[in-house]
Amino acid sequence: MILQKIRTENMYLYYGNKMALNNVSISIPEKQVTALIGPSGCGKSTFLRSLNRMNDLIDSVKIEGNIFVDDINIYDKNIDVVNLRKKVGMVFQKSNPFAKSIFDNVAYGPRINGNNNKSELKEIVEKSLRDAAIWDEVKDRLHDSAMGLSGGQQQRLCIARTLAVDPEIILMDEPASALDPISTSKIEELIFQLKENFTIVIVTHNMQQAARISDNTAFFYLGELIEYNKTKKIYTNPDKKQTEDYISGRFG
Amino acid sequence: MILKRFKRDAKGFFFEGLTLVSALIIITILIVMLVVIIIGGKSMFTWEFLTSFPTEGMTQGGIFPALFGTALMVIIMSIAAVPFGVITAIYLTEYAKENSVIARSIRFAVRTLAVIPSIIFGLFGLGFFIKFVGTGMDSAFMGGQLKWGQPNILWASLTMALLTLPVVIVSVEEALKTIPRELREASLALGATKWQTIRRVVLPGSYSGIMTGTILAVSRGAGEVAPILFTGAAYYLATLPGSLSDQFMSLGYHIYIMTTQSANVDQTLPIQFGTTLVLLLLTFSLNIVAIILRYRIRRRRIA
Ligand SMILES: Nc1ncnc2c1ncn2[C@@H]1O[C@H](COP(=O)(O)OP(=O)(O)O)[C@@H](O)[C@H]1O
Ligand SMILES: [Mg+2]
DSSP: OOOEEEEEEEEEEETTEEEEEEEEEEETTTEEEEEEEOSSTTHHHHHHHHHHHGGGSSSSEEEEEEETTTTTTTTTTOOHHHHHHHHHHESSOOOOOOOOOOOOOOHHHHHTTTOOOHHHHHHHHHHHHHEEEEEEEEGGTTTBBBSSOOOOHHHHHHHHHHHTOOEEEEEESSSTTSOHHHHHHHHHHHHHHHTTTTEEEEEOHHHHHHHHHHHHHEETTTEEEEEEEEHHHHHHOOOHHHHHHHTTSSSS | OOHHHHHHHHHHHHHHHHHHOOOHHHHHHHHHHHHHHHHHHTOOOOOHEEEEOEEETTTEEEHHHHHHHHHHHHHHHHHHHHHHHHHHHIIIIIIIIOHHHHHHHHHHHHHHHSSOHHHHHHIIIIIIIIIIIIIIHHHHTTTTOSSSSSOOOOHHHHHHHHHHHHHHHHHHHHHHHHHHHHHHHHHTTTTOHHHHHHIIIIGGHHHHHHHHHHHHHHHHHHHHOHHTTTTBBBBBOSOOOTTSSBEEEEHHHHHHHHHHHHSTTTTTTTHHHHHHHHHHHHHHHHHHHHHHHHHHHHHHHHH
């Protein structure tokens, strides 16, 4: 049986008075890639950022309903947000390495967890960079600034940095939207490998990309989850007309 | 029609000319000042002058104790003002909600502090640090014997720290704001706490801003006289200050003394020019460093 890693029940999210998510209920299975698609402004990023409580940073946000990760309600009073974010990592649309060396970027997460053991850090950094498929490109300049890397390399470095924390879930918000086609296909390949060990939720407004890399696809429109199913089913025979219109490029 | 247009053009021409003339006047004043001071002071500007004590009832010799006193005072001042200013700036940018009552009150207080005449700081230092804190310390720890309840370098430096605090706070705030939200989010998303994020991402990216604030504060503090007038500056001392409870000589006060209180004002004219030149060079070079640092921060924000 496939485990459901993330589950939301009748979730509503408001920015002040403005509703951004309208009654979203979804179950996201473990160790698969689930893509969130939909036109710009339909709430994909908002939904994604609720899963690691990044929306806590925005004062006006109010959330109703329940969100479970491993059957634990992550908005419960007793939840430690810091621990949640270690378990639910995030890769952003714009690559955002720190103005530190490549090594220090990847070692950042372990270090804030109190790991200062040099050889252990070295091991974690190498493994994370390998898993993010960037080791060969940077192994000779680990102590150079990360700012000197190309955009695509920076984004894979950010993925490595997330992996170093040893999360179970990785949220990705249009991780390849700012990249050239070659870097994009590298990231896609990487996602394909990562799903062996991680549950991946990825926002993309590139429908071909969603079709290529995902197992499940959720179509959002105006804050509502319109349709959610196996990617193959969504792309070949969607139940809803809105989904079909969007996929065939009739709007958005 | 044509007349109207002529009138409008004439008006524009007049105002453009006016702004140009004002600018020229300012530049001319600056240049005249510099030239006068440099010509008057350059023959005094020697290693000897910088490193020797005044002699012959302060009509001969150098300015070493004043230079040393000013340096020591700005160091103590920075030790007090910089951490306090940085912490305040961190609170304002990282913790306080933008429009909360507390944040607004602090900002109001900082702005007000920045426009209070410096002599008021001097009076405040006298009343608060010396009469209240100092005398209180004497009766509590010294058995009423006079030690802290009189002017000294500590009270002068703390008074000066109050004066320069707004400069530090504003510079550091400006620097903290240049750290992009994306970097803070990256850190938090990796499971860092807010404090870890500030400590490891925000502050390291703000060092040049903290430096700018410190340097501007130092250059301001080095030149001010009024705040230290009643709180610690001395007319003449045969020895350098050896503890926080000693008085000190300072460059600005030395100029004041030389021009108004000296036994022979005309004879000390070269010393006055020399001291002025030293003080000017000091604050000028500090300001230039600050401008360069600030320019680099601004460029980063645009990038
Ligand atoms: N910080 C915010 N404050 C107010 N409204 C926001 C904020 N972020 C997003 N929104 C609004 O919420 C809606 C969903 O945005 P978002 O989740 O970014 O959409 P998507 O990622 O699908 O493009 C949009 O209407 C957007 O304007
Ligand atoms: Mg988005």
